[in-house]
Amino acid sequence: MNEPNPTREIEFEVNGTTFRRAVEPRRLLSDFLRHDLGLTGTHVGCEHGVCGACTILLDGQAIRSCLLFAVQIDGAHLTTVEGMTPEPAAPMHPLQQAFQRHHGLQCGFCTPGFLMTLLPFLEENPDPTEDEVRHAISGNLCRCTGYQHIVDAVLGWARERAAAAAEGEGREPTP
Amino acid sequence: MKPAPFDYFAPNSLEEALEQLQAAGWDGKVLAGGQSLVPVMNFRLAQPGVLVDLNRIPGLDGIEVDPAGNLRLGAMVRHARLEKDPTVARVAPLLTAAVPWIAHPQIRNRGTLGGSLAHADPAAELPAVMVALRARFRLRSAHGDRWVDADDFFVGLFATALEPGEILVEVLVPAASPGDRVAFLEVARRSGDYALVGVATTLRLEAERLVDLRHVLFSIGDRPHEAHAAADCIGQQPTPELIEQFSLAVGREIEPADDIHASADYRRHLAAVLTRRALTQALRSGGAA
Ligand SMILES: Cc1cc2nc3c(=O)[nH]c(=O)nc-3n(C[C@H](O)[C@H](O)[C@H](O)COP(=O)(O)OP(=O)(O)OC[C@H]3O[C@@H](n4cnc5c(N)ncnc54)[C@H](O)[C@@H]3O)c2cc1C
């Protein structure tokens, strides 16, 4: 029992890049992303599913990377916060910009988890109510902002996006 | 903290999984959503030597209605899917009402029905719902198959009728009767937390009298508790007075313990309040036809 464990070969995609790696089964996905792939945007707070800092997308769905073993992601597509701005020099994703504008962060420790939780949520609910936003982020802890500015950022971005879409439609030539 | 080393299997068939689990004996554990097992492994409260991952086995996540009208749910159906499935909402509305109370969206994306039942947390929602709905569970081992009633499955604190080498593969929820009315309520300190006390209720009226009342409380003992006092309500009109009497009787018949989350007295109080609210809500909901 509990002798050194043989590693397993896994192949998977992170932010559109394919990787092949050998992992020990007990390696948590959160540690694997940070230490083996150097993707330190995913943060680790509690390691028992409570804080949400480690939230990433697994095949498009928000999940806790601290509650998955890396060996389980063979064949999967992951998105981490780094995937929101693929080019380092590119402008940040509009949702990130909204966080900045509305003071949706102070220390920033919780921010990657909030962003990864919100991306699929806003995809499914482009025009959410404040109540829906608060439910969506109920599994993410923030010690700094008191949440109000995060909610403001989300509602602000949703409104701007809707306004931009309406304007875009207005310009469409009518057949 | 980090989990202790273990051997990992990701079989592609149930037969393979059953063989691997059988070979591992007491040292083996099934890995479903991992939303309860991985935290306890990270804390090293559990150190299984072998994990058999069910996530790559096809056919364990069905949602179907059989010819008799019963709902058949695969053990690997995830909470997020249960929450939104229209068939579940039609055949087992109590289940649909309960799922949003489980944890947070990210946990529901991963956690499974079978995992919640096998974990048997006394503060969890789904065990209570299954007792109220008279659900039956199909357990498979390398030697065969058996069905266990929900009420016999939950035997104590985190303890079930599952033997080493057995996997819970399917849940059968009997078809709701026309006119069944349901309510699900709980009180928790923070959104997504386990309940301090919760209730799952299903009832039916005929000629304005109660002909069926199943009222199950959870987080008040080491397993779901079905209220005995319900028997006294059968054949009666559900007047506010009857509901009040029943709620107080429920508060009296349970034996909650003090813990760091709440005192026994507070739990009794919550049980009575939630019982009154749940019955009132179920009666207002009108039911199907
Ligand atoms: C922060 C947080 C909050 C939570 N809040 C709640 C809550 O409010 N209410 C609630 O009910 N739950 C809550 N949970 C737990 C969550 O619902 C889990 O998903 C669930 O309890 C276990 O399901 P799982 O699929 O993740 O199982 P796993 O964690 O994979 O397994 C749990 C146990 O069941 C066994 N097992 C799993 N599947 C089977 C099977 N098919 N046959 C036999 N044995 C099996 C495993 O071996 C293990 O012992 C919470 C979890 C977290 C991290």
Ligand code: FES
């Ligand atoms: S580190 Fe994963 S939820 Fe806290």
Ligand code: FES
């Ligand atoms: S900004 Fe500091 S924890 Fe959220």
